[in-house]
Amino acid sequence: MSELFRPRRSVLYMPGSNARALEKAKTLDADALILDLEDAVAPEEKDLAREQVVEAVKSGGYGARELIIRVNPAGTPWGAADLEAATEAGPDAVLVPKVNTAADIHQVGRRLAELHADAHVRMWAMMETPLAMLNAGEIAAAAASQYGRRLAALVMGTNDLAKDSRARFVAGRQPMLGWLSTSVLAARSYGLDIIDGVFNDLDDMDGFEAECVQGRDFGMDGKTLIHPRQLGPCNAVFAPPEEDIAWSRKVIAAFEEPENEGKGVIKIGGKMVELLHLEMARRTVHIAEAIAAKSAG
Template identity: 60%
Template sequence: MATSLRPRRSVLYMPGSNARALEKARTLPADCVILDLEDAVAPDAKDIARDQVTAAVKAGGFGLREVFVRINGLDTPWGAADLAAAATAAPDVILVPKVSDPEDLRRIGAMLADAGTPETTRVWAMMETPRAMLAALEIADAAHDPATRLAGFVMGTNDLAKDTRARWLPGRAPMLPWLMACLAAARANGLDIADGVYNALSDDDGFKRECNEARDLGFDGKTLIHPNQIGPCNAAFSPTAEEVAWSRTVIAAFDAPEAQGKGALQVEGKMVERLHAEMARRVVAIAATIAAREAA
């Protein structure tokens, strides 16, 4: 399996109970929007949020933005109704909270199949419990079963911090083992993965630093809690002009007739292997997709 070439740099949570936010989601430059029925919605607003999100997804108008619906857990009073409504609305992705066992995904997949939800609706798992950290590879391996529809992970770092009592520190040293375990499990199964949120809305420098750190760790993008975070996040997770130029140089070197059959080349004083050419092709393809999206 191979990860998608669809940009998922910025993944913005929008409260499903806020009708104005749902309308605004159609105009923001985020790659993905999560229409949230879970943490962003108070218990007494769950029903209206479900109705509003279902109507918004069915109405469409989100353009190239990928539409996620985060349901409440099936062990809550609202989860079954959320899943039934999402199955009918058929968003791009149904985001399942607190996945701790691959059986959770098989159950969701079976319910979607029974509802006749199109195969184009995929499932992403929130990785946010201590048990999920210990079972990350087992959960990601569920992607080998097409019935689960599993296509990605989202890190739920706030819940993870609460349950583990890990402290929030610059650089997130206490969480790095879990972040990298989930990332490795995702990549081993061809899944995309989005980093958790940054809570300090007024700390622009800290947010940019954490976006850069997540990019360097290998994440596809980051989940966001405010539209003001979209621009810096998109910038951090987009290939730079220098990266694209170097990638094109590497590709051209390996595509040259004299390079056929060679596993490694010297390019501008650097030794590069064919695996670098594969990486370069992905950089160029992602950059082209982003450019086309911004021009649309």
């Protein structure tokens, strides 16, 4: 599946220390799984979690689900071993926590190169500190550098942002709107995907769905999740609506008509449509087809 058009609607955190959860994840309707060695794992279980996650990734059985290993920070007792183990396992990506500057991306990218990580192993960056918000553009720009070229996505860590900034969680996330929009712009400026932060109240499904809609409307590609019950609503919100897919196919077909060859603007059903709309239409159709293929598989 092309990474450019890979669905990342639902990205579920799974604790690496829970072997049953790692096995259960093979049956869940998640686009991506973050196999967590960091926040979800107690210090005394770090080594066990690392072993289990490596075995899970190497054993396979996760189908089209994208597998990401979240390692511990480099300055912790587990960070170096985590990165070496992740390189051995060969997941789709390594999720780098506590990213503050582009230098943090370069450091991990350099180490992956030294470890001869397979070319397909990408990097995702946790955007979870006040410094990350101040340096969002610089962090995203690392994707254009020698040791940052593996960078493929930014992941919002709204819980840590709230803790460190002392912002309060309120309906609508008003205190965080500037951070969210800035991070989206940073990601898009350098061709990266961006995944929204988690919603903590498992009993408030209406609030969860509203936050999914908000994230989608901000331009997020998907949302990180903490429980399988959040998968269905999340997948539905972040999937292209049928009417958008139909319109996109119509736009593509119209630009392919011989009389429209080379044109930058055409009229479809009374609407003026430009080449930028054609680009958007192609992405919509490709994502829809990738979702359909995943469901069929």
